[in-house]
Amino acid sequence: MTRINVALVFGGGPPGPLGHDMSVEFARSVYEALDRKQHSPILVAVAPDGKWWLQENTNGFPLGPGSSSAQLILLPGGRGKALLHRCNENDSTCNVDVVFPISPYYCTGLLEIAQVPFVGSRSPAPAICGDKQIVKRILRDAGLPIARSLTLTTKEALKFQFVQEALGSRSLFVKPASLYNSIGVSKVTCEAEFEAAVDLAFRYDSKVLVEEYVQARELECAVLPDTEQPSKLLCSWPSEVIPDEHTFYTAQAKLDEKGVVLKTKAELDEAEADRVRSLSCEAFRVIGCEAMARVDFFMRPNAELLINEVGVSPALGPSSAFPRMMKECGIPYNVLVQRLLEDAIKRAERAKNPIT
Known part of the structure; x- marks a missing residue:
């Protein structure tokens, strides 16, 4: 059985626990969840200057580019063919079958130019969701409720x-x-x-x-398309973010175990949960999301819902909200990783062979 070469692209972004370090930890979790009978991982660390460095020492999990690393460069239109450039040696090539980007600097455009399958939404959804003003304008113009x-x-x-x-x-x-x-x-x-x-x-x-300021409960919903029928969406039961010592879900609260509680299954009645799910699916489609998304809500005391954000690259640590909600749906972490990779490859195949 031929194993699939999976490039885990991690790192980059600002230093610290909410940037580079978090990306490394999520990549470590995905790396450990890969089925070695099916997948051959290629570890790629993104340096602060944006260069991609192959991690050749896979004994354990590397944290960053080493002095003997090769710079990895995906070739435009190469469908996964990559150049390995070493300063004091001849260049060589390798082949990447699918990319799993886990970097704060989302690299959609580069991966699309390289024509390589990758986990996550294609353009323009990542650019839209990367700008809070633009995503709110699109949601508003579609008639969806926002603050x-x-x-x-x-x-x-x-x-x-x-x-x-x-x-x-x-x-x-x-x-x-x-x-x-x-x-x-x-x-x-x-x-x-x-x-x-x-x-x-x-x-x-x-x-x-x-x-x-919206006085409200903070809810989140995970959306995952069917790998065979992308228009069919699996939507989780909403979870709830409950700040404790912090006045709102601050950056510090996300680092403080006592600062916030994530209730994987929010206390909602069936009708309320269905409204959150319905709006999540509408937002997913309006933005043009693929692969996965987490939709965040405010629920006022009168049960009115407002969409706060749509994230096309949600945190993917095992204890993060998206994987926990998927686990509640019967999709454990290792199965979720496998499903995201399968979806990436099938979407690339559909793009090469569109129905005419």
């Missing part, structure tokens, strides 16, 4: 009182438009806090989103 928000492109664009009145909210959230893991997000209640929060957000991004 009210305004966009800043300069620090002096709006004053706190004006934004309060415009959004009908005394408290506000300020966040960079294109960052993840709640980095740079602040909750503000006065002018001084607002100005400081805007300054912080602009350190990370050139566009800043200001949203109304």
Whole structure:
């Protein structure tokens, strides 16, 4: 039986537990879940400068590029053929059958140019979901419910009182438009806090989103297409994020085991859960997602639902929300990894042989 060469691309992004380190840990989990009878892993570490380095020492799990590593370069249109470049040796090639990207710097465009199968959505869904303003605009224009928000492109664009009145909210959230893991997000209640929060957000991004504060439960739903019938979506029972010591689901809360509780099966009645599932599937289709997505919601005390975010590259550690919700659906972690790889290969085959 010929084994499939699976390139795990990990690392890159900002240093620290919510960037590079988290990517490495998720990649380690996927690496350990691969069935060695079917898959031959190729470990590729993304350096801070964006270069891809082959990890040739697979004794254990490497954490980053070594001094003797080869730089790996996927060839445009090569359908997985990659160049291995070493500074003091002749170049060689290898073949990648499918890529499993687990990097904060999502590499959809590069993988599409290389024409290699990969886990995750093709363009434009990753770009859409990478910008909170754009994804909200698309959801709104499709008639799906979202929280009210305004966009800043300069620090002096709006004053706190004006934004309060415009959004009908005394408290506000300020966040960079294109960052993840709640980095740079602040909750503000006065002018001084607002100005400081805007300054912080602009350190990370050139566009800043200001949203109304929504008193609500925070729900999440996992969506996974059928590998044979992509239009058929499996949608999990919603989970609930319950902040404990933190006022909201901050970046610090995601690192603090006591800071947040993830209730894999939220206490909802069947009708409420079905509404969350239905909206999750609608959002998945409207954005043009493939492979998988996690859809985040606010549920007000009156049971009104608002879509907060759509993530096409959810965290994939075994204890992360998406795998836990899939496990609740009867798909354990190793089966989920296998299913994502199968889906990537089948989508690539369909793209090569479209129905005419």
